[in-house]
Amino acid sequence: VAGPDPPAPHDQDRLLGGLLSPAFDEQSCRSRYESFLYRRPSPFRPSTYLVERLRRYEARHKRCGPGAPLFNEAVEHLRSGRNAARSGCQYVVWTPINGLGNRMLSLASTFLYALLTNRVLLAHAPPEFDGLFCEPFPGSSWTLPANFPITDFAGIFTMGSPTSYKNMRQAGAVSGGDHSNVTADTLPAYVFLDLIQSYTDAAFCEADQRVLAKFNWMVVKSDVYFAAMFFLMPAYERELARLFPEKEAMFHHLARYLFHPSNDVWGIVRRYYGAYLARADERVGLQVRVFPEMPVPFENMYGQILRCSEQEGLLPKVALLRDDAANNNHSSAMASGRSRNHKLTSILVTSLFPDYYERIRGVYYANPTETGEYVEVHQPSHEREQRTEARGHNQRALAEMYLLSFCDRIVTTAVSTFGYIAHGLAGVRPWVLLRPPSPEAGVDPACVRSKTVEPCLQAPPRRMCGVAEGTDIGALVPYSRHCEDEHKGLKLF
Ligand code: GDP
Structure with a gap:
């Protein structure tokens, strides 16, 4: 059986080398398929693996996103106050802080986190965020529905919040020692990952990631480009190399995929x-x-x-x-x-x-x-x-x-x-x-x-797992350096 015809050359441009799904109604979001007309051709091409992962992500988002039965089920678990041992879908909810530039950096980083950990990205969109962007995933929505059980985002998600991963760890809620022994159904219904410049949660250790992976619901609040941190974690090294063989184009691809002006x-x-x-x-x-x-x-x-x-x-x-x-x-x-x-x-x-x-x-x-x-x-x-x-x-x-x-x-x-x-x-x-x-x-x-x-990731965590205190984080891997504009920051090359 013959496969679908390869996209016409014009489609390759229009869809940014396969980065964009062709499945959208053009009129509902004109910028998506028109912005390429205003720019010089990009020097970077998305890898076929990235394209494939994005299409798989879109299928997952449709299956698990707002309105889907699996979503309703997961929301019921959230309401119950207890993390379910099994869940068809896992979620990461992004909540905004600071200016639009900071927001876009952290939202793109949260999307990368969702890609790497097979979660579904949902955005808590306060009124001022409404009307800025088109829906990025076909046949679904990335916005939390109005009846979502968590509403007081500003009140709950603060540095001292008992739901923050670090505070949970300190209180023994996720047990001490080898975190990997924690069973999923003894955990609270959601965990808050505080990745604001101060990094309350230095959660970039593999042991932490193993515990975090058990939570079906996670809320992330950040104002930095924490995506760059994943390149310093051996667990994601191989996957990231396949997704972004040209490391300097990671944000370029993520941003052109996600952010389409309304x-x-x-x-x-x-x-x-x-x-x-x-x-x-x-x-x-x-x-x-x-x-x-x-x-x-x-x-x-x-x-x-x-x-x-x-x-x-x-x-x-x-x-x-x-x-x-x-x-x-x-x-x-x-x-x-x-x-x-x-x-x-x-x-x-x-x-x-x-x-x-x-x-x-x-x-x-x-x-x-x-x-x-x-x-x-x-x-x-x-x-x-x-x-x-x-x-x-x-x-x-x-x-x-x-x-x-x-x-x-x-x-x-x-x-x-x-x-x-x-x-x-x-x-x-x-x-x-x-x-x-x-x-x-x-x-x-x-x-x-x-x-x-x-x-630039302007504020990398001061401490990295398995790395001696005082080590220069910028020199850990050959493809990261300090930023020209912020010496303590990190940038990928
Ligand atoms: P940063 O503070 O420069 O890192 O950028 P952010 O985007 O996070 O926050 C600055 C905010 O100030 C922007 O989001 C805008 O709301 C406003 N702003 C700053 N510079 C400009 C500008 O040149 N034009 C417009 N329209 N707004 C700006």
Whole structure:
């Protein structure tokens, strides 16, 4: 019997090399099959094994997800307060904390955890999270249903919660010594894995994972890219090597698989792109994040952007900057239109503040470029402050992450997870504006080119299993290094 026809070449692009399932209704989520039209072809291809595992995951999600009889059964067990010895399906519930970038990093990490441990990923979506993303799994939902027995996520899942794995362990609820002797039906109905920057639960030991595997329900709260940690655990080494033979593309694949902007958000993206970016020959994205805890003064930050641009040849040079006479003559000849260089470069600035955009736009308004090329400068919004609790604000943030990801070159600000998402989606290595030691201090070099597309796991656990205290976690495996923007952090190559 002949198998199905191989997908047409166009389908290969549209489905991102098999990453996406063709089983969705196109109109319900236009971004899913359209975003490839806005980006250069990705330099990374998903492995056939990843594609196969994703299709298997989708089948499991459909079988176990909300609305399925197995789901109702598992929820009954959850209600009973006791973990069932046997369960057809196991779940990991993700609950959000912090900004959208942090949320996307931890959600992608939780999905990887579900893939590795054969769980089903469900998201606790508070109202401000609603309306951002399309459903990622065909024929089912990843959102917890309204009648889910756990409702007070903010109240229950705190550092001191008796449901947290570490606290359970300390209280003897999962027994001491060899945890693997614990029988599943003596356990509580769910366990909370607290993987916020402070890592209350350093649960990355194999003995811990064996106990955790017995819980049919697990709740994960994290604001970091803990996916990178699994690469340091021998138990997952082989599987991860098959899933992601190109380690630096892990988030790139996971993010393009999971995060499809809703039609509302996609509308913002498409309209903005069509109006301001589509005509450009080259698009340069500049993400300027000024953190409240590191209030770098405008002139310092602007100076740093210029030095970075100068050092790396990023923004088109203006003739004004050349001070020797010969060059000036040359430049003004170009600028007067004789160059016939009609290249158009669009600079897309994203920031909570309008000042950087205004200054840069003013420079290109008043001065010709050295090559005579045209430059336009755009900034979609300037919200002034982070308002993670507001839905429209998050929609604009997501739209801007996507718009940045359509740029050919991307400059991001150190330690900003917003920036990580943009270059991760794009599959490009960004230039990173380094963080000064203090708001007023200078920093040299102004920026560096990242060695990888991967986001940084900014806060790895201080202690790893079976590894002597004080060991450099960044040097444990040959494919992880410290991050350019956060020395204690970890990145995959
Ligand atoms: P991080 O704090 O830079 O690591 O990134 P997060 O995304 O976790 O949190 C920052 C939040 O501030 C974003 O999610 C947005 O809500 C807001 N924000 C920061 N920079 C921008 C920006 O350039 N554009 C928009 N629209 N919002 C931003």
